[in-house]
Amino acid sequence: MTTARATTVLVTGGTGTLGTPTVNLLREAGHDVRVLSRSAGTTPGVVTGDLTTGEGLGEAFDGVEVVLHLATRGPRADVEMGRRLVTAARDARVGHVVFQSIVGVDRIPLGYYQAKVEVESILTASGLPHTILRATQFPQLVVGMFTAQRFSPVLLTPALEVQPIAVPDVAARLAEIVAAGPAGRVGDIGGPERITGREAARAWARATGSRRPVARVRVPGKTFAAFAAGHHMVPGEPYGTGTYGQYLLERYGRGR
Template identity: 55%
Template sequence: MTTTLVTGATGALGTPTVTRLRAAGHDVRALSRRSGPGLTTGDLLTGAGIQEAVAGADTVLHLATGPRGRGDVEKTRTLLEAAGGAGVRHLVLVSIVGIDDVPLAYYRDKVVVERLVRESGLGYSILRATQFHSLVEALFTVQRRFPIVLAPSFPLQPIAVEDVADRLVELAGDAPAGRVADIGGPEQRGVPDLARLWARATGTRRPVVPLSLPGRLFAAYRAGSALVPGPAYGRRTFADHLAARTGARR
């Protein structure tokens, strides 16, 4: 049985990934700073417990990320040092589509993280995915006190975390493949259109107001830097995500 360590195991992506890995027959160590049933305790920022967590693992899925990426570079250095010493065969990293072109500090750190993995000497696979449905939903829900819903005028291609988890499990079961093909959701839609879907699903009557601003950030998104050309990988649309979410609240 393959022993697989998952960082960020209790997060939005880690939770379905761990479930699918176990269903596929992996012996999973679910890394968390907390202690509890089914968890392997360790802290990537301090390094506490990480050598023990990695020892004997064949594969590591690195999904951990802090709020706005805080500490991601340091966490990756800690993990790579431990993984190298433990003889890990395969490190799978999840990253984000467009990090080379979108001028966000969080994305710049992701570029560094990818470079560290490439230069680590470990066998690796790097998967870039588009924004999760939950992130797009949060873009609108944080505006709950506004009289309108502001929606940037550029396209996105959101994907379900379950679809990303499925691909990560495939990669974990294969040999290291380097940078693999990016994946995105089944639809490319303008954020104002996504906002209108959200407004209908949640019953808000606030008007959706498209927002267009100058600058490199908006220009990169308008140019399609957050999109994946070619056939879509994901199957669950943003409308599907909203239907499941609003149905759960009724």
Template identity: 50%
Template sequence: MTTILVTGGTGTLGRLVTERLRTGGHEVRVLSRHAQPYAVDLRKGGPGLDAALAGVETVVHCASSPSGGDEQAAGRLIAAARRAGVRHLVYISIVGVDRVPLGYYKAKLAVEGLVEESGLGWTVLRATQFHDLVVQVLGTMAKLPVMLLPAGAKDQPVEVAEVADRLAELAVAAPAGRVEDMGGPEVRTFDSLARAYLKATGRRRPVLHVPLRGKTYRAFRAGGHLAPEHAVGKGTFEEYLTRRRAGSS
């Protein structure tokens, strides 16, 4: 039985990874800012981090924040993992972090570099956006009387449970370096995703396509965040919406 630490283990992805590893018979420790007994803010560090890593063989690093601090958090985690003799560090990243000049993507790419140079055995998996995030974005857009969509943009949402399955699989295997990207089953126009969302939620909104400017928008339009050659996901966006609606009824 392997002792595994999952950072961000109470989050959307980390919680599912934790469940799968425990079901597989592994001892799993959950590290997050508020989860006892390993409540640690990786951005600040502290003595609790060394205690959380004592005796751990593998770390699955899911903790992340679009508001900043990922590089500092990863640096502290890696230093503590070295001290603890961790053998394998698994990191979840995002497809396109090397092609889309978004601040959060740049931070994720920097963390990939830290992981690769850590001196630990390592594995990095990049995935496309989760269905959950796409729904959050569309929900925000739908609050306006007119739904404003970035013209020409596409997405390839993937089911978070499937990404959790893959991460759990990688965590119990040998370090594999950068593995193949994981994308959702379909590359979809943002328009089609928005209309599916409106239909599923029973909302009526006119949809307007707005051309944007800047390097980040151009990179998204060019599909820098997509992985059509790795469309290995099975769950579609409509299936996710149906399940979500059933769960809220």
């Protein structure tokens, strides 16, 4: 049995929802992991560099073999950060850039999604060895639709299906990609179940003890139509094991 060679990995967004478990997995696998931060201070394993200005990136990327790009700050900032990351990676002769994207970004006309597509294009055109992984949305986003309605007497839910994927499942896939080396655009991954917005809302209501009625809504426009058409989901074999109900159980103590 062979084991993957340990590498020096720089992770952007390494303290976020996805970044934290991914960094932990990479370190458990024996990689030398650096987390990029605008203000590193004296925290072990954290290096200073700002993707929004380019300041400090030369030093932060020095000696790095793999860059895992998870940082996000909104559409306009994401594109600029992508450009600066590619420039810094090319200057440092990084051997592998991994970018985490979202399923359907090329078919759903959201500004945030369009920025992801642009970053994908910048990376693909750069000539750098790279891997792009698209995953469906996290259950945190689904729950966020409902927690944002805390003052509404009715729990509104979109008339469509969702396929949430657990953060640990995506983190595990990213760790595999880092070990495997550049592969271009790899297969999209989606969660192990498809559920309707109504099912998701009712499960959240049960988990939180809410007794509000659930109402489905249809929103006009191309964006909702793209979601309703299922462009945000992955056909075929699902990936991972973490379900929406398990997430609710972990977060609220009660599942579906």
